[in-house]
Amino acid sequence: MNVINEIVPALDIPALRSEFPVLDVRVNNKPLVYLDNAATAQKPRAVINALQQYYNGYNANIHRGIHHLAEQATTAYEATRAEVQQFLNAGLREEIIFTRGTTESINLVASSWGRQFLNKDDEIIISTMEHHSNIVPWQIICEEKGARIKVIPINDEGELDLEAFYKLLSPQTRLVAITHVSNALGTINPVREIIHAAHKAGALVLIDGAQSTPHLSIDVRDMDCDFFAFSAHKVYGPTGVGVLYGKKEILEAMPPYQGGGEMIAEVSFEKTTYNELPYKFEAGTPNIADVIAFRESLVFLKNLDSELLHTHEKQLVDYATQKISDVGGIRIIGTAASKAGVVSFLMDGTHPQDVGVLLDQQGIAVRTGHHCTQPLMDRFRIPGTIRASFAIYNTLEEIDSLAEGLHKAKKMLL
Amino acid sequence: MSELKSIAETEAEIVDDFSLLDTWEEKYEYIIDMGKKLPVLDDQYKKEENIIKGCQSTVWLTADYRDGRIYFSADSDAVIVKGLISMLIRVLSGHTPGEILNAKVDFINEIGMMQHLAQTRSNGLLSMIKQMKNYAIAYQAVSS
Known part of the structure; x- marks a missing residue:
């Protein structure tokens, strides 16, 4: 069951890349240049092997079985919880709840916490740069409860207007739900200041960590957020697994999200008592295989020098910003002082989709469109952007290929 | 617009044009x-x-019905989609509702542009073909 993780020498990029089998794929007869990491990151061999080992060796349902395989699977499943706890520096293992992804984590809070604690005329603060997943769940619960959504504006660089945020805080504010890193702009938000101010106003804070977990070291205790949501597949883990971290006393006060197996203590037709944390929020058979394999991606990351990775990723963003700008007729969308993982841009006189199609022909995978942030695109009065997003295995040479690809697209389209 | 060329003939013409293009x-x-x-x-x-x-x-599509034939006009904000639309119009416009309904529109596959039909969520090209056929259904109902 244990997968041996080879320790890749610090920033030996070819060695690091060789751990990711899909990077050898050719697209349209050219080497794949994968720059859509903000959508999903590729998986190291250890993750892929763990999936296979689970199904080949100890597939069983967890927590209730008394037989050997069930115990083995349960141990592996819970080992991931411990690894996630460490990854986030959470205080308690029962503060880690497995979900299907960031979206479900946010929906869980909106639905469960919102149902219990949100009242008429209460307010939830979000920002202009939120992903639809951190907008729509709040709209649904606010509509149900007669509560309101307030939106923090941003400046032209794509940074939050903190002064405006402080003014939005009021005794009606119940919760602030904010992204740590913008998926469309790359802006790193000052979450500690936001959390501090929100707490002073008596509000809770949920941090959407889908885009920060791949690039920044996370410490939920130091940050002091009340909830933190992220997805395994963006940190080199499998799809279909997400995490909700919540402070224990808050999670305990919340009603279950879904009813079913696993989440109960006792059931009779008169009354059901609920299981303790974290199982109270994990109704039904979970995504056992993917949760188990998820641990391998976290161990993989743990074995790399995070400081060197951060430096490398920063270099990628800086170099890409430079090379893309040099193509000419480029407008970078999101020029915050503090950015991670993403360069979003437009090419004068072209539609993002056309550029994306022509890059794809050259084996270069980027994302074009509104990136599920339509209010943000409206703020910039644009239909969408071309987004190159980076991971630890990307190279400066790949960014050179992107720049060449853009030159070619420009020549063909204009 | 060729008055007499059949839909299949125009499709073949486009496929021929593409066969001359190597890269x-x-x-x-x-x-x-x-x-x-x-x-x-x-x-x-x-x-x-x-x-x-x-x-x-975004794709805009309108249709005009004259003398038993449908004439399409369309536009898009993305030029590659617009090019594909232009070919669809060349193939289908000026034909009767019945002919349009029976058209297979296979040429998109044959010229290797199938991926653009698969990307329905992003460019609406497949929805556009459906909409052209919907116009045909509507005008067929009107004329009968």
């Missing part, structure tokens, strides 16, 4: 060129009811 660059330059040459759709037709919304690009 992906040539193919896409051809499509981009057709996109640029598609007559601009008058602003009065660029209204909400004529929009076929994709996730990324």
Whole structure:
């Protein structure tokens, strides 16, 4: 069951890349240049092997079985919880709840916490740069409860207007739900200041960590957020697994999200008592295989020098910003002082989709469109952007290929 | 617009044109060129009811029914989609509702542009073909 993780020498990029089998794929007869990491990151061999080992060796349902395989699977499943706890520096293992992804984590809070604690005329603060997943769940619960959504504006660089945020805080504010890193702009938000101010106003804070977990070291205790949501597949883990971290006393006060197996203590037709944390929020058979394999991606990351990775990723963003700008007729969308993982841009006189199609022909995978942030695109009065997003295995040479690809697209389209 | 050429003949013509193009660059330059040459759709037709919304690009489609034949006009904000639209119009426009309903529109596959049909969410091209056929159904009902 244990997968041996080879320790890749610090920033030996070819060695690091060789751990990711899909990077050898050719697209349209050219080497794949994968720059859509903000959508999903590729998986190291250890993750892929763990999936296979689970199904080949100890597939069983967890927590209730008394037989050997069930115990083995349960141990592996819970080992991931411990690894996630460490990854986030959470205080308690029962503060880690497995979900299907960031979206479900946010929906869980909106639905469960919102149902219990949100009242008429209460307010939830979000920002202009939120992903639809951190907008729509709040709209649904606010509509149900007669509560309101307030939106923090941003400046032209794509940074939050903190002064405006402080003014939005009021005794009606119940919760602030904010992204740590913008998926469309790359802006790193000052979450500690936001959390501090929100707490002073008596509000809770949920941090959407889908885009920060791949690039920044996370410490939920130091940050002091009340909830933190992220997805395994963006940190080199499998799809279909997400995490909700919540402070224990808050999670305990919340009603279950879904009813079913696993989440109960006792059931009779008169009354059901609920299981303790974290199982109270994990109704039904979970995504056992993917949760188990998820641990391998976290161990993989743990074995790399995070400081060197951060430096490398920063270099990628800086170099890409430079090379893309040099193509000419480029407008970078999101020029915050503090950015991670993403360069979003437009090419004068072209539609993002056309550029994306022509890059794809050259084996270069980027994302074009509104990136599920339509209010943000409206703020910039644009239909969408071309987004190159980076991971630890990307190279400066790949960014050179992107720049060449853009030159070619420009020549063909204009 | 060829009055007498059948839909299948026009499709074959396009497939022939493409067979002369060797590289992906040539193919896409051809499509981009057709996109640029598609007559601009008058602003009065660029209204909400004529929009076929994709996730990324927008397509406007209108149809005119004269003497038993349907004439399409369309536009898009993305030029590659516009080029593909231009070919669809060349194939289907000026035909009877029955002919349009029976058209297979296989040429998109044959010229290697199938991926653009698969990307339904992003460019709405497949929705556009459906909408052209919907016009055919509607006009067929009107005329019978």
